Amino acid sequence: MSTPESKRATLSVALATSLVAIAWSSAALAQDPHTHHRAAASATAQDVLDNDPAEAPDPVTPAAQQPAMDHSKMDHSNMDHSKMDHAAMGHGASGSGTASEAPRTPIPPVSEADLRAAFPDLHAHAMHGDSVHSYWSMDRLEAWDADEHGTGTAWEALAWIGGDVDRIWLRSEGERSDAGTESADLEVLYGHGASRWWDVVAGIRHDFGGEGPSQTFAALGVQGLAPYKFEVSGTAYLGESGQSAATLEAEYDTLLTNRLILQWSAEAEFNGKDDPRRGIGSGLGHLEAGARLRYEFSRRFAPYVGVSWERAYGGTADYRAAEGEDRDDTRLVLGVRFWF
Numbered sequence: 001m002s003t004p005e006s007k008r009a010t011l012s013v014a015l016a017t018s019l020v021a022i023a024w025s026s027a028a029l030a031q032d033p034h035t036h037h038r039a040a041a042s043a044t045a046q047d048v049l050d051n052d053p054a055e056a057p058d059p060v061t062p063a064a065q066q067p068a069m070d071h072s073k074m075d076h077s078n079m080d081h082s083k084m085d086h087a088a089m090g091h092g093a094s095g096s097g098t099a100s101e102a103p104r105t106p107i108p109p110v111s112e113a114d115l116r117a118a119f120p121d122l123h124a125h126a127m128h129g130d131s132v133h134s135y136w137s138m139d140r141l142e143a144w145d146a147d148e149h150g151t152g153t154a155w156e157a158l159a160w161i162g163g164d165v166d167r168i169w170l171r172s173e174g175e176r177s178d179a180g181t182e183s184a185d186l187e188v189l190y191g192h193g194a195s196r197w198w199d200v201v202a203g204i205r206h207d208f209g210g211e212g213p214s215q216t217f218a219a220l221g222v223q224g225l226a227p228y229k230f231e232v233s234g235t236a237y238l239g240e241s242g243q244s245a246a247t248l249e250a251e252y253d254t255l256l257t258n259r260l261i262l263q264w265s266a267e268a269e270f271n272g273k274d275d276p277r278r279g280i281g282s283g284l285g286h287l288e289a290g291a292r293l294r295y296e297f298s299r300r301f302a303p304y305v306g307v308s309w310e311r312a313y314g315g316t317a318d319y320r321a322a323e324g325e326d327r328d329d330t331r332l333v334l335g336v337r338f339w340f
Contacts, residue, residue, distance in 0.1 A: 132162060134161040137157065137338075154173075155174060168189070169187070170187065171187040172185065184208055184209040184210075185205055186208075187205040187206075189201040198222055207278075211277070215240055220235070231250065242273070243272065247268070249266070252265075263292045265291075265292070271285050271316075276319070279319035281316040281319060283313070284313045286313065288309070290308040292307075292335070301337075303334075303337075307331065312327050
């Protein structure tokens, strides 16, 4: 039979045990904020086991393969979430991706309508302007040491003025020595753009200097950029007294560097019949070839050094031999090329 003293002792022991349990639970919760979740999960698992033992979590199966935790039966109102790391708890994970990944729409293939909208056909007024421009070039202005006549000089100039399609072209070339002008010509031509890279030209050419009298020719030809970037021109001439001639020219630039350029050139001249007054024979009159290495300090100004070779053929060679001149001539030249 218990006495009042024994009852008070038992109550004191129970109260002390309860206080120790409460203190231990508080300390464990402070150290691990997930203690409450684990306790709730244990309680939930126990409820499932009481209701249906087949749905209880399997302690052997890894946690990643077990059913997700049911938070609906947990009391979150009395929990302190300020010290919990929800990012590490994986609350944002869902299935095979993350919440930040949005579904992507595949890019559709480009259709013919898209291409037509991106690259519309240009009208004539958009392709060619009506403004007037000009270009003046001294392609060659060079000198060499002539054995019999001191210093020799030669030039080849080109200019045009006009628009994108129709232009007026000026062309001139010639040679001089200390004895005077040996040969020179000036051409004034109208040019029309027949295609993207080619112009058709027509006009007049006037020859002056040399031993014979001056002559004027009607000129008709083409000029432009051939495949592989060869600059080509071919012109036929019809002059007084049935005189006729034709010239073919070609040039090609080899870019050794962005500024060091080797230019190759070749020119052939043909004549329809003999002209003793000017020392010209029929057929192939002369052939000239050269290589000039220039350095472009700017695109508008470039000095150069080079070699030029020329040979006369047929009746023209015979006329030169009668005058005591050589059939062929090789020169080391020094010159400058500029344009504006």
